[in-house]
Amino acid sequence: MSLLKYAILGAAAVYGFKYATKKRETDGKSLVDDFKENAPDFINKAKEYGNKVKNDYTQTSDLY
Secondary structure (H helix, E strand, O other): OHHHHHHHHHHHHHHHHHHHHOOOOOOOOOHHHHHHHHHHHHHHHHHHHHHHHHHHHHHHHHHO
8 A cells, every 4th residue: 555655756756757847838947947036036025025924023022
């Protein structure tokens, strides 16, 4: 049973990798390429969210 589980997991991983790296015919880019281009935007949004949470926490903790 465990061998079957690992075979299915391996097949799903290979399919996912092929899907993520497959180039689209319309613009010649893949999902990985899109993620690489938008990574700095994602990082900046995460930093802004972190700062917002930190500010909210300090304001709340100052009340008590």
